[in-house]
Amino acid sequence: MSLPVEDTRPVADLGLRWKPGFSTLGPAFFTELRPTPLPDPYWVGHSDAVARELGLPSGWRESEGTLAALTGSLPVAGTRPIATVYSGHQFGVWAGQLGDGRAILLGETEGGLEVQLKGAGRTPYSRGGDGRAVLRSSIREFLCSEAMHGLGIPTTRALCVTGSDARVRREELESAAVVTRVAPSFVRFGHFEHFAANQREDELRALADYVIDRYYxxxxTTARFNGNAYAAFLEAVSERTAALLAQWQAVGFCHGVMNTDNMSILGLTIDYGPFQFLDGFDPRHICNHSDTQGRYAFNQQPNVAYWNLFCLAQALLPLIGDQEIAVAALESYKTVFPNAFEDRMRAKLGLSAPAEDDRALIEGVLKLMAAEKVDHTIFWRRLSKHMADGNIEPVRDLFLDRAGFDAWMLTFSERHAQSQRAEAAELMLRSNPKFVLRNHLGQQAIEASQQKDHAGVATLLKLLETPFEEHPGADDYAGFPPDWASTIEISCSS
Incomplete structure (x- = not known):
């Protein structure tokens, strides 16, 4: 299916210069099409930080046509929008051809950032869907993209959310929205799986060469694997993915739907759907209501990432040429992940240098937290404050097993016997955020926005952009979740 690209409507000039990017690969990789307009769009939220990174001019939101353009209702000067095709494994099962079912890539800026409209209408890859996104999910993705960036975790970004009173049916009728996403590349593991599964080796090689030359x-020039660039590429992706997963686990982030088509080839967090930051620490927590088997439970994420990398290795095998080399290219994941995770956890504990018993110290506190489902973010932040001010009682009060906590705390204190307390406190305070995007905070902002009150989105964005700062007066956003928070259900349709 190919939609006409000729357009006689006026165009919006966003003040950006565009260049050929993914579209240089040719029509086998995408379909050119136009976004489908939405009536009467309005601003919901925007990120000035992303606007600056894109190089948008000051006052960009006031420019004529910008709102319509970023809702898909007006063409953007200099762009030829496309939807890309990919395949993938969903919940461990081969799903066949997928693709950008509701995302349309406007193009790539001269600064090397792709701009994509999510929710801008049906594409040839919508598989019977309407190609729309709802306000609820768009706000969640917008806020979490910027929250992850604020935490220092590799992620796609979000420039803005625009809404419309047009109705979209999910479990019920909801209002439509579009989120403008930004990333160096939106290429996924599934792009490679698509051409491998269809035995289209020429396209597979062209895609791999494009990604290697642009990003790896x-x-x-490596001597690894006897100069096999495709094996070195697989190893590099494995290591980036391992580092990403270590960051997720350390901050208590659950992705919720780690299908191979939701895995970035650049090691970015991509596709924010049924995600959640842990409230009470439960390693077996399942954040996706659709995940009835618990495949994507919090403690399964590192193993699932490796499984997904194995699928990528299978897709790249025709280029690598040797199964043993492909398997060897995955091996570093098994060392990079645990080492990166321990490094992250040491920082959370204020330890600037490794020691022999660090693993036992880390495992000990995680076991204590899991036994009582202690609030993940609050525990780590209170422990950081204890290191700064010496007051242990707010930390101790989180545990019913006082004896168990006191025993662990003694070991922790002994480990810090030779530390400079101020330096350790500083490390902990910049490693343990005060603010994360808890589900109930997002829900409150969503419900207000559904009534056209978008102040809550702006407030949350400000806190989440700098989550390690104290933000006096905002303590309510860093408190324990209310009881009703546990009843929030987030599914793949979110």
Whole structure:
């Protein structure tokens, strides 16, 4: 299916210069099409930080046509929008051809950032869907993209959310919205799986060469794997993915739907759907109401990432040429992940250098937290404050097993016997955020926005952009979740 691209409507000039990017690969990789307009769009939220990174001019939101353009209702000057095709495994089962079912790539800026409209209408890859996004999910993605960036975790970004009173049916009728996403690339593991599964080796090689030359040029000159650039590429992706998963686990982030088509080839967090930051620490927590088997439970995420990388290795095998080399290219995941995770946890504990018993110290506190489902974010922040002010009682009060906590705390204190307390406190306070995007906070902002009150979105964005700062007066956003928070159900349709 190919939609006409000729457009006689006026165009909006966003003040950006565009260049050929993914579209240089040719029509086998995408379909050109136009976004489908939404009536009477309005602003919901925007990120000035992303606007600056894109190079948008000051006052960009006031420019004529910008609102319509970023809702898909007006063409953007200099762009030829496309939807890309990919395949993938969903919940461990081969799903066949997928693709950008509700995301349309406007193009790539001269600064090397792709701009994509999510929710801008049906594409050839919508598989019977309406190609729309709802306000609820768009706000969640917008806020979490910027929250993850604020935490220092690799992620796609979000420039803005625009809404419309047009109705979209999910479990019930909801209002439509579009989120403008930004990333160096939206290429996924599933792009490679698509061409491998269809035995289209020429396209597979073209895609791999494009990604390597653009994002992994060091793979061309490495001596690894006897100079096999495709194996070196697989290893590099594995290591980026391992580092990403270590960051997720350390901050208590659950993705919720780690299908291979939701895995970024650049090691970015991508596709915010049924995500959640842990409230009470439960390693077996399942945040996706659709995940009835618990495949994507919090403690399963590192193993699932490796499984997904194995699928990528299978897709790249025709290029790598040797199964043993492909398997070897995955091996570093098994060391990079645990080492990166321990590094993150040491920082959370204020430890600037490794020691022999660190793993036992880390496992000990996680076991204590899991036994009582102690609030993840509050525990780590209170422990950081204890290191700064010496007051242990707010931390101790989180545990019923006082004896168990006191025993662990003694070991922790002994480990810090030779530490400079102020330096340890500083490390902990910049490693343990005060603010994360808890589900109930997002829900409150969503419900207000559904009534056209978007102040809550702006307030949350401000806190989440700098989550390690104290933000006096905002303590309510860093408190324990209310009882009703546990009843929030987030599914794949979110």
């Amino acid at each position: 040029p060091e793979c061309r």
